[in-house]
Amino acid sequence: EVQLLESGGGLVQPGGSLRLSCAASGFTFSSYAMSWVRQAPGKGLEWVSGISAGRTFYPDSVKGRFTISRDNSNNTLYLQMNSLRAEDTAVYYCAMGYSSSSSWGQGTLATVSS
Amino acid sequence: QSALTQPASVTGSPGQSITISCTGTSSDVGGYNYVAWYQQHPGKAPKLMIYDVSDRPSGVSNRFSGSKSGNTASLTISGLQAEDEADYYCSSYTSSRIVVFGTGTKVAVL
Numbered sequence: 001e002v003q004l005l006e007s008g009g010g011l012v013q014p015g016g017s018l019r020l021s022c023a024a025s026g027f028t029f030s031s032y033a034m035s036w037v038r039q040a041p042g043k044g045l046e047w048v049s050g051i052s053a054g055r056t057f058y059p060d061s062v063k064g065r066f067t068i069s070r071d072n073s074n075n076t077l078y079l080q081m082n083s084l085r086a087e088d089t090a091v092y093y094c095a096m097g098y099s100s101s102s103s104w105g106q107g108t109l110a111t112v113s114s
Numbered sequence: 115q116s117a118l119t120q121p122a123s124v125t126g127s128p129g130q131s132i133t134i135s136c137t138g139t140s141s142d143v144g145g146y147n148y149v150a151w152y153q154q155h156p157g158k159a160p161k162l163m164i165y166d167v168s169d170r171p172s173g174v175s176n177r178f179s180g181s182k183s184g185n186t187a188s189l190t191i192s193g194l195q196a197e198d199e200a201d202y203y204c205s206s207y208t209s210s211r212i213v214v215f216g217t218g219t220k221v222a223v224l
Contacts, residue, residue, distance in 0.1 A: 035213070037160075044117070044218040045152070045160065045203050057212050059115050093159060099207040100150035100165035107159060 002026040002103040004094045009108030016084050018110055022077040022094030030072035033098035036079045038090035039107075046090075049079060050098050062088075084112045118143065118204055118216035125222045126194045134219045136187040136204035142214055144185035148207035151180055151189045155200045163202075164189060191221070199223045 008020040020036070033052035039045050049068040050057050056068050067080040077094055089112050095101035119137040126132040136143065136151075143149055149167045152160035162171050164180035167187065177192045187206070191198055204216035 037215075045154075045205075045215040047205070047213040047215060050213065057210075059212050059214075061115075099146075099148035099213060100162060100205070101160075102162050102165070102171055104159040104161075 002096060004096065004103060004105035006092065006094050006105045006108040009092065009110045011111045011113065012084055013114050014085060014112055016112070017080070017082045018084065020079040020081065020092055020094075020108060020110070022079075022105055024075045024077065024094075024096070027096070029070075029075040032096055034068075034070065034077045035095045035098055035101055036066075036068060036077075037093045037095055037101070037104075038088075039093070040087070040090040043090075048092075051077075052098050081110070084110075086112050088112050115208070115210065115212065115214060118206060118214060120202075120204060120216040120219045122217070123220045123222065125224060126191075127224045128194055128196065130194050131190060131192040132194060132221065134189045134191075134202055134204075134221070136189070136206075136216045138185050138187075138206055138214070140185060141210075142185075142206040142208040143182065143187050145209060146207045147182070149180065149182060149187040150205045151178075151187075152203045152205070153198075153200045154203065160203065194223055196223050 035050040091107040094105040096103040151164040168180040
């Protein structure tokens, strides 16, 4: 059974940083592209990064501030978030896949507030 | 990198069929057969219902079907059931090599 478990969320001040982690199990992690998707409170889904064949991609809303990476030896996906803004407040989901995501974690809440 | 356009809400009665549209551009929906649909119940993670425009993952009811014409993709739910009441989001791969989601549609079952 595929399992994705996010951690690392919390309260951070504007301009601060957070590093999210996603522990994967139940599948050959290194063989799959992975994504991070966020959802602001009461809002829709927003794709914020993906990693595929060693290449990384970001929308303009987070480019230059967020960095996705992976450790295939430890089956873990990361999202380093810098220069955080209030509008980055959201539940962040780790998802298996890129153009479509067949499994999702339960999400971790990141709150940016002073 | 604008969000794909979906109707804010769609309502149907049990047993009816409803269709949710997802409109993009030739740089996303119209340019690739990489449209997906997700169902999300309150407080839960999204669930993949359709991928690659019209394929269903194992375990998803055949009451859910997807299609595409030009820059607009569609999700049809037939034989509407109370458990189908949820938010639905489309997504598409884009020419920028990123993924964009739709604005979301709330489905209500009368």
